[in-house]
Amino acid sequence: MSDDKETVDLFVIGGGINGAGIARDAAGRGLSVVLCEKDDLAEGTSSRSGKLVHGGLRYLEYYEFRLVREALIEREVLMNAAPHIIWPLRFVLPHSPDDRPAWLVRLGLFLYDHLGGRKKLPGTRTLDLRRDPEGAPLLDKYTRGFEYSDCWVDDARLVVLNAVDAAERGATVLTRSPCASARREDGAWTVTTKDRLTGEERTFRAKALVNAAGPWVSDVITRVAGANSSRNVRLVKGSHIIVPKFWEGPNSYLVQNHDKRVIFINPYEGDKALIGTTDIAHEGEANDVHIDDSEIEYLLNAVNRYFKEKLRPEDILETFSGVRALFDDGQGNPSAVTRDYVFDLEDRDGAPLLNVFGGKITTFRELSEHGLQKLGHYFPTMGRDWTHDAALPGGEIKNADYDLFREQMKADYPWMPRALRQHYGRCYGARIAMLVGDATSVEGLGRHFGGQLYEAEVRYLVEHEWARTAEDVLWRRTKHRLDLSEAEKADFAAWFDAQQRKAA
Template identity: 80%
Template sequence: MTDIPKVDLFVIGGGINGAGIARDAAGRGLSVVLCEKDDLAEGTSSRSGKLVHGGLRYLEYYEFRLVREALIEREVLMNAAPHIIWPMRFVLPHSPQDRPAWLVRLGLFLYDHLGGRKKLPGTRTLNLKRDPEGAPIKDDYTRGFEYSDCWVDDARLVVLNAVDAAERGATVLTRSPCTSARRENGVWRVTTTNSVTGEQREYEAKMLVNAAGPWVTDVLTRVAGSNSARNVRLVKGSHIIVPKFWKGEQAYLVQNHDKRVIFINPYERDKALIGTTDIAYDGRAEDVTADDSEIQYLIDAVNKYFKEQLTPDDVLTSFSGVRPLFDDGQGNPSAVTRDYVFDLDETGGAPLLNIFGGKITTFRELAERGLQRIAHFFPQMGGDWTEDAPLPGGDMQAADYELFRNKMKADYPWMPRALRQHYGRLYGTRVAQIVGAATSLDGLGKHFGGNLYEAEVTYLIQNEWAQTAEDILWRRTKHRLHLTDAEQAAFADWFAARAEAA
């Protein structure tokens, strides 16, 4: 009989919190297994607004501590992953029907100073009639404000945490749901079943971490046979992608008729990402989609402020995610806290740590505090380490992407600018692992259209658990937005044939 592997920590959930915890724990010397029922970041963590931000609107709900911690983390993450996280300026057109100007100014003053801002420029007031940022805005709006936050490639943030965890010794299992977890003689006996191959694996773990996001309660009750007084509130957030309709790299933040704020962000060079909605949701998280009323809601918000008037025909695609917010009893979904809560169950000497809530910006801090919370179970565990540690590809000189971009230009003069930008932004200093010895585009293998070459596909399969065409076209990259339908279909056929041959 084969011995069952024994590990310190078994983490359920391959979203940002699970991947962050696996990375932090592995870096402290713990033996770790991370299992995900689908692909990494396939759920909530790839369906966000793609921002690392303090949450300006949370100030209105007096979430000062949450905002301050998020603002501090914003700069930590910029240093850790400057290739996938970068500064963005946000323009707020103002009108007398919106929040009073003095209140906006006060909020922005707090936003500038709560988190000890070091790298990002501060707020400024705009004359929308004169300043170029006002060019796309309707003439009704003459005054605006501009402030800083950061953009992030959310799915890559998850994958890079998983890559780092694996390189530090963790085992990462994708498409392998935890089908059973039971306490037995002071340990957890955990079974995973690969949904593609049917292979079952068993582990013996000292501790179980439930970081299943929208499925946290399901894992808690159905899989682990436990319960908690805590709960999550599922809130649906939808986004649309349209062709970009303004000049400049700035984003916009506008207030809709219901006082919710909507982000209109530049996306993938020539597109715009618009969102999000906030709707209470009680269906299966797997089934969530953006409905017609949400799409129209977002279009209406844009059309209220911009000269360019959008219609549903402008929508290239949409996506929707379910945010697992900690249920703090608030009736309004927009008012539900974005904070997180740990629930530690020590029954039978086999502890279970459940995670309720959280947001992308604070994932690293959540992981660090979670490991601090369970440190007494692992006296040999190392201390905090992630605050100053770059993520894979982020180990750039002075965390300066511009210096790195210039180095890439010197290293690969034969590479088109758009392809250099694509590789640099997704892979950072690990670009060499994709390019290898290539000295021309022919050296990158088969070309599938846009900036997609075979060398990148091979890298993603070998190093980032990509198993399907969608994994590559939509989560590891955003090639899907730049390939024609025919090119996508041809790539899917090639990928399937490659997998069958293997």
């Protein structure tokens, strides 16, 4: 390891949505930035969400009107920034007299329609579930319902695209490189990282340090930075199950369980459904998280309470669980804990430490902007706020109109099968040309590994998106894992590992 320190303005710990968003915002203001992540980008909480950009309809019940309003405003900002990975969904909310009263639901939906200055999404409507097609898969006792709008997001790709934009604006992004130590020295931070795959150590001298480590934020404060904070986080586990899609149509469903918690049932990857989430206090290590039998039973019971087709444990294709680090506001019920974010700025010896507590995917851009505003005193020459109207990589689509872009793809790539064109469009948007290169046929995309996975995409992900393991490709950069056989996944992993050894 060299004794030379690389000097930067800002060092960011944490490669989830908040860390990647802050790194992007800072780089776009002209600051020199390093982002380090102990695992892969979005490997923790940020790839294990419910995949929604939403205002948080249920937060109205806890009087979080400001949070909902800000999230609703951000919903449309993000739709414009990344229309390839964020798109509208219509949610069907069947009503039962056993649940919240209809007048309360209508009031909540009215507020939801009007709090955030909705412009692009259609408003709420009332459904007659006996006649409207959305009622077909539901039990006959549900005769009335409501339909409202929110948005879908590919959460892991949202993180990666922020990191890509940060890097293209000059930031250094280090994956699988935990921060080994961070200490104040002579009015700045000395930060050391070590790459877990190569063993390379690097030392940086940074004017300011941002701790956006999510569930590990407290660990970074005490163990890594040797600091302290009066604020705490509460770890809450949320689990999801993936099953074959069991209804017709593109809409989602929002149902209420016996305990009054709501469960989302969303179309997923074409022919599948994503169901979640649970909300359970988590006391163990944030790395050690998985769904348990009681959560599976809980989610299946919620679905079977409403739908004619009954789901069984053997219908489950895949599960995932994540730990959300929520700002501890003293609420006993995990569902009632605020999803808002809080900053803790500690300044000793002229070396500021900004700790980030809480937050949600929908408000990451605003969180990042506010975080940089907090640090503005230390960087008086940095640029102004800029991300509100800026597209994310691949989102540079005219008028943010994905339907027009899809038609253009048909003209540009007539040789490409529809399913493959749809996959590339939804993952890479306007950057599809960078992936396809000079190919004029499917054969020109290189080796086929099964499903829609070709060698050209893998090489793009390695060269441009820090994919360093087979799992990075199959699960976080894409969802190919859901469509490859066990043999195909094993063959791909062997090929990928061999390629990485050659490149080393």
